[in-house]
Amino acid sequence: MKSDKYWRLPRAGDLESKTDHESFYLSPKPVPTGVTAFSSRNLNRESNPTFMDFASGSANVEFGVRGWIGSTAMIILFFGMIGFALGAYDYIKYGSPLFSIVVMLLLPNWFVWGVLSFISLINGYLFLRTIHQQTTYPPIRFNRQRREVAYVPKRGQPPRFIPWEEVIACVTSGKVVTQYGVHNSFSLMIGLRDSEIGDVVWLTVPTGTLMLAVSEWEAIRGYMEEGLSALPRAVSEEFEEGTVAYFHYCREVYRDNHWYVTYLLGFVLIQFCSGWTLPCYIAAWVERLPKTSFPKSVLDWSRPLPPEEWKQPSEELLEQSEAVRKSLRKGKSLLDHFQGELSVEETNNA
Incomplete structure (x- = not known):
């Protein structure tokens, strides 16, 4: 952006x-x-x-795919529930087949499938654009x-x-x-x-x-x-967002900290409708795709330098960093430190 x-x-x-x-x-x-x-x-x-x-990880892809599947499933469930409710009413009042309206709403309904196709095209475009960006743009490189x-x-x-x-x-x-x-x-x-x-x-x-x-x-x-x-230290897959291991870790944490019914409705149902672990596998596949290499100028720039040619931090940064460390040693947070500096500056200006 x-x-x-x-x-x-x-x-x-x-x-x-x-x-x-x-x-x-x-x-x-x-x-x-x-x-x-x-x-x-x-x-x-x-x-x-x-x-x-440094680059975006698999979590962004996993979330995008999960949103794609979830939005599609929600539309199908919405019309399915409406059809079932109307079918139940007709069944009780007129004895009509229970699922006739569900079938009528979903199978030949060009409006519903048109909306689903439109949403799928948008999400598919965003997904392909994400893959394009991750495979054709090198990551950001920090040279210390x-x-x-x-x-x-x-x-x-x-x-x-x-x-x-x-x-x-x-x-x-x-x-x-x-x-x-x-x-x-x-x-x-x-x-x-x-x-x-x-x-x-x-x-x-x-x-x-x-x-x-x-x-x-x-x-x-x-x-x-x-x-x-x-x-x-490198984190295990259990703590790397977007992986299958992280998904199951979150599922276990949610199950251990919520009532069983809340777990079924608040996690299992929602995650099932959004693909369960399928988005994680898709994100892992995108992660394995070959990436575009850096141009020659960046590769030359990335070569090690002799220690005497290493660039040193500026005096201003050293002074600010030492001032922050003093505040941190006193038990202040970074926000407290800068708020204190602002108060001193306003007092001096007054």
Whole structure:
């Protein structure tokens, strides 16, 4: 997703409120967050002492396929339930066959199947576009020795290299409306701004909680500032979103923490109508598809440098990071630290 919003870069600590969500910025000038690094994307699989690759995982594909199957199943169930209710009424009052109206509504009904076909075409297009993006666009590459980030905006266009300390990162919280109701949504958003034209390319990483969004960013920040040792241990498939193992793990947790009837209606029925584990297998298949390699300029840029040529963090970042660490040692959160700085700045201005 592109945006030309940032003609000036925001700062770490900026808080932005909109009607549908709130955003808290963690970068530019990526300071420590004070949370434990964690990533559901197994960053260790695509990292070495020179660079680390970051891309959307199988969870996005799994969710999209599940929504595709679920929306189709809901329409069929809706008309099926209406037909059954009308059929039961006719059966009781007139003795008509119980399922005659169900058959009449579903089998020869061109309106119903037209709606289903339209929805399937839209979801199919989105699914194919996702596959196209994941297989034809290389991931974002973080080079800790050069302290730069490389990405390819479009196929055939030259890659762009963004200074690490100018990468925009924020965590967002808001509300999202799904077929299951209104839910809280949280995500990590990474913005790569082209300083020449002002465009920002965004990578959005949905997460289950706000803390997980911060932890995902902390894993990236820790690698760039400290190296491989700062990366969290690779998670098993049980904790990697979008996998079959993670699905069964969630099912067991839901079953253990809810009444049996709630488990049957709130999990089994909904997940059965959305494909059960089929979306996980489709996501795994997409994950195994061959990906487009980086252009030669990025491969050359990715070669290791001698230690004396490694780029060093700026003095401004070092000073801000040390100030944040002092606040964290005092038991403050990152938000508390920046709110305290803002209060001091307002007092000085007064």
